[in-house]
Amino acid sequence: MDIAATVIAIEFRLPGPININTAPAERLQELPGIGPALAARIVAFREEHGPFDTIEDLTHVPGIGPRTLDAVRDLITVVDER
Template identity: 45%
Template sequence: MMKKRKLRAACLAMACVLLCCSCGDKGGTILIGGSEGQGQESLSGEESVPVTETPEETERQEAFIRVYVCGAVSNPGVVEIPQGSRVEDALAAAGGFGADAGREAVNLADWVSDGQKLYFPTEEEAQGAWQPETGEDGSSGLVNINTADVDTLCTLSGIGESRARDIVAYREAHGGFASCEEIMNVPGIKTAVYEKISDMITVK
């Protein structure tokens, strides 16, 4: 009888030990891994991460300029072209010449700058600039570079708004042009440009 009681007590003690161990394992699992929902939240990475521009993106922004191309072109508007581009690059970005463009009216080899406006005249406009008619008052119809405003100067072949403003600034700083050839002292106007406009300008 005594042996049976000891055996029963031993079995009861062993059962308690197994039960306690089982509870301890369960508690350890919760402590280490957390709940199932918490594990999924950690893996999903829902926390917002600040977005910053990479050096490559910043460098790209600095390497491109925006130019407004209008007039006789296929797709007038603002185009984005690489820094250091020429007029021909801006023209290509705007889809090329329009059907009625005066193709020789603008210097395609000229440099462009950020924010510049490039106007491409029609063939009719270009012809009007190349072959000025004599007025009824006997005037030659030539552009007087000592009095012409920016818009009038822009009618000259190869002279855009930026270059026209340079001409006005030069004559104001030097009291006007003494000769037509002096216009070559204006930054950006060299022999090639002067040869295109020499028959279109005068000084008075």
């Protein structure tokens, strides 16, 4: 496998951060500490209140506290980085 093919393979295995403003519940469940119920709450919260402005706004969702936020902080985004 050449270097370009290796880089492409790695990119497919290591997707970028999950956008919590657009991700469906199934994608949110890939995050540590986020199960089906909490993922559904995140989606319901953003549908009711609009998009999250900051990653820290995620703590407004019932069930997400500082520990959960710290676990997912580096894995999520609120902006479309593509």
